[in-house]
Amino acid sequence: MPGPDPHDDTSRDYERFEKEQLAQDRDATSVDTADIDDTTAQRLVSDLVDADVVTPVPEDQVLAHEPSGTTFHSTTQLAVFHRGWTAGRDADAEAE
Secondary structure (H helix, E strand, O other), rough: OOOOOOHHHHHHHHHHHHHHHHHHHHHHOOOOOOOHHHHHHHHHHHHHHHHOEEEEEEEOEEEEOOOOOEEEEOHHHHHHHHHHHHHHHHHHHHHH
């Protein structure tokens, strides 16, 4: 009895499809931080200060991100960090 026809083998197609699906899933769960400009960052940090998530430390001229214990000199850096930190925590919560 002859072996399977190599032209009928679709395993590589399936593997390619699966890789594309995983890449799409990864893209869907990632957070885009490139769109944070100074105005957006200042608004976000102001909201975080109001929510007691960020504490300004005037004598050191830094902003302290309370949940992580990380300090920042830049509102933009803090805003980008917070978006990534929040996305990471959300992903961890979904995994559980």
